[in-house]
Amino acid sequence: MSDIRTRLRQSMLLAPTTLTLLVFMLLPMVLMAWMSVLAPDTYGGVRWKEWSLDAYVQFLYERDLDDSLTLNSDYLAIFGRSFLLAGFATVVTLLIGFPTALYIALKDEKTRQRLILLVSIPFWTNLLVRTYAWILLLRNGGLIDSALSVLGLSQGELDVLYTPTAVAIGFVYSFLPFMILPIYASLEKLDWRLVEAAFDLGANRWQALRRVILPLAMPGIAAGCLMVFIPAIGSYYIPELLGGGKSLMIGNLVQNQFGTARNWPFGAALSFMLLALVMVSLWIYTARFKRPPGE
């Protein structure tokens, strides 16, 4: 009896969360999945009663004049680019983020708080505004360009803005805090006596880092990687603003389908495939890190 009551109370307490998830996550996703298997309406929207798998066919094939299907790698190329750029951003933010987090974690309490505050200060300004600021910094005749030429470090113009390099810089800048903070969170809890023990047992600094600190920081590292990779791969306006609109990423592709291309089912299918990609990475994460390592 009391067992049932406990459960009832639990589900009542969880009800707001469950309801929110249902209405704001599950419902839109179901709608998206449903739209992706319908036929597009002429002027945008979908025909609600006409089923069609064309959206998924279109992802891999294109229809020729005689209605035969030929393999089409355009969309795969766009997915590939998004994957590469997001992966690059993840690796670079990890390379910068881990030493930074370790550095912060090794300071005393007061300094730590101050440094963490510094990491979070960029959040006080809207990301869109900060991305526009990067345009001013990176453009020819901008701050970085003029500084480099004054110092005699560059010849001619910088020519970085509106290239994939600029997009990568934008990604690394925007997502770095998402890497530092979770890694710091796991390092902060780390029992440093374990590291001392490692030294006592004859490990050098490198071995202590690799065999003790890194494994213990792994959940934080994995969480950081996900928190960088997922927003980066779906990113829409950073490539649009800094990349000069010359090459599409998944986000831009989806937007085109709902806008000028008037192909909502294809847009929905693309979003769905992006979602699948993210799900797979989440699944890998939980499979590997659901238990704290060492247990």
Next chain:
Amino acid sequence: MKHCKLTLLALSIGLFASGAAMAGGELNLYNWSDYIPQDLLKRFEKETGVKVNLDVFDSNESLLAKLKAGAKGYDVVVPSDYMVKIMVEEGLLEKIDVSKMANFKLVQAPLNKPDFDPKREYSAPYMWGVTGFTYDASRVPGGKLDNSWKSFFMPPAQLKGKVVALNDVAELYKAAAIYLKVDQCTEDPKDAKKIQDLLEQQKPMLAMYNSDGTIERMQAQEVIMHQQWNGAAYRTRQKLKSAVFVYPKEGIPFWNDNLVVPKGAKNRDNALRFINWMMDPKNIAEASNFTGYNNAIKGSSAFFVADLKADPAINPTPAMRALFVPNKNCSAKANQLRDRVWTKLKK
């Protein structure tokens, strides 16, 4: 169609806040951002006692999506040419017989009977413009380029990385189609391939595809050539005297925006009153002075500010007018082909 997006929020808030309901009731206007002067709306309020509420949108597609989703509460909206046709087909517009309105006799050809609404049953003309390209004469070899789309699609080598195309598939595709002399609504993959090849070979010359901030980018001399609308070119020239707007000899995309009444509008009478009022030369001229675009009303140029009146890009000669290529509403098949070219171009 094409305006910078700032400042409008403040404007709309200002209008919404302007006091209690007026004697003549209300009018809810849904317009492009930065596309009608506040003073003009104030004057309409004063003359008619009708209170105007302004709300703004940023693309034809979002306007269509909103009306299709059943947005009530707008009395006048401002779709472009091809979108008027779509809205008529979708049954989204009230039949208001603009051609029978008092001021309609002032509407000049060709906008008195456009393809998308030949009898002007649903729509009245607002602004019109053309999409050509602007270059900075002080920084091109020889100080002058050919009046041809070739100058834009195959610019001189010195301009590499200093040319910008609009990030707008409709405008770029149409310009390429005009240069190649193929139908802008072609359903033939071979034609689409030609357009794609042209855009592919242009791409390495481009700094970027971007439709925002065209005026500032030219004025800051960040780039030398920019695909641009004539109204934006007029505003560019106010600070950059050496800017030249080109009407290419092959033809130039011609677009126009229109005042229409969505089906079920609550203040239909006020909407009709507003539309007729806007076809008055003095009133529409005030809008032109603000937007930098011309209009179709006879006698309005008498009220233009001097430099707008003197600008051949805004007031083209009959020979230049002959180059106008109006927007067409393309089939779904043509649209898909166009999207494929765009995706391939940017893959």
